[in-house]
Amino acid sequence: MSENENTASSAALVTAQTRALSNGAVIRLEGLGKVFHTDEVETHALADIHLAIARGEFVSIAGPSGCGKSTLLSILGLLDSPTTGRFDLDGQPVAELTAGQRARIRNRYVGFIFQAFNLIGDLTVFENVELPLTYRDGMPASERRDRAMRALERVEMAHRKNHYPSQLSGGQQQRVAVARAVAGDPAILLADEPTGNLDSRNGEAVMDLLRELHAEGATICMVTHDPRYAEYAERNVYLFDGRIVEDHDRTSRAVEELREAGYEVTG
Template sequence: MAITESESLIHIEELTKVFYTDEIETHALSGIHLDIARGEYVAMSGPSGCGKSTLLSILGLLDTPTGGRYTLNGKEVANLDFAARSRIRNQEIGFIFQSFNLIGDLTVFENVELPLTYRSGMSTAERKERVMNSLERVHMAHRTRHYPAQLSGGQQQRVAVARALSGSPSILLADEPTGNLDSKNGEAVMKLLQELHAEGSTICMVTHDPRFAAHAQRQIHLFDGKVVAEGELLQLLADPAHNPSTTATL
């Protein structure tokens, strides 16, 4: 089912990203078109170096595109300055990282509270309520005073999810959220994401694991900086002349 621009939470057109190092130009993304609807759960996959993380960085406003359009929640965000991007990241986007990225010197509560401390005008009581709600959603409310080092990997990632949720973002961007977890904890995190989706969250997840990608409503495949259909991707990967190393891995 096609999503119109007005229905999209994320709408990107002809998005390109070129990295310049010395005299070499690397085209990381080449003319990407993508729409993600509100409440949708999308998985992005593809081989190493295909541009997944670059695309996620741009979607999360951690990076800016070289060309093309990017509309988030109806606002053009492709060419904002650093401060404006920081503000939108804080209010519209929740990140879940592969390596959890919890701050070791902050407690669980403080880690989840962190994005809220960067918002002006929010009362302490409201902040506390939001943090506790988020922790309850990921079943970690009983560990508020613990430090990350006192938690297992799965628990740390749940706290990271709570942090992503605490700001009530428009979209959760997850970068290989199970990459640093064993299969049991990985499954638990995927279940959690499904629960959040069922509650109405919009999720965009990068993963290279087809089992986890299958949890999403829609899968997007990237290859050499372009979005390709699943069949096309398999064909490309099967061609040893095109990508021998990836083929061998597969």
């Protein structure tokens, strides 16, 4: 990468971060790192990550295999802890939370969508969607059922509520997984390769659904290896060797393209 390209990339990264902070960051990472120790091997999965995600943003995280994408998403979802650095979730320093507090926040404020669907085979579609809500303290059974049904209607799977996962196609299973993730009205949706096990038609259908949820105000952070699906997001973060090397939103990308074409852009 040339010096000019490096300068443009760094400027775009700062612009995207600054915009997220000014819009009220629900996620804020400062100098975050993650090191795994296996026997005598030390693996640096993430290094010096600085990232701010504003409420209502749709951010994609891309990069080659092994670059730290899924590790970063696990930390954002409170499934893992960083080795170094600071992580604030909606203004709360995560390091100060007890294990019980982390579990309650994960259940109430974070929705997960996994590549492998992770539906429970012995439960019906409806029961899979309702299950996380049973861990909500004080939520009446009637409200659980109502939320689960509304979520299934949202993804057009209410008519399959009494079926089991094995009776559904891959695309249908992922729709159920999305319903399970949104039933609790989470503050942020974390999607780890949500189209990875789907063909292009079903992958696009799931991405259209995520785009609709974002248009309704959802905050979404999605890991993907597919550049087609990364373009559904309004902001694209690129990891390489555990570090953020690019961070572009649509506005900064458009300005950069105009400048590269020879136009003078101010501001």
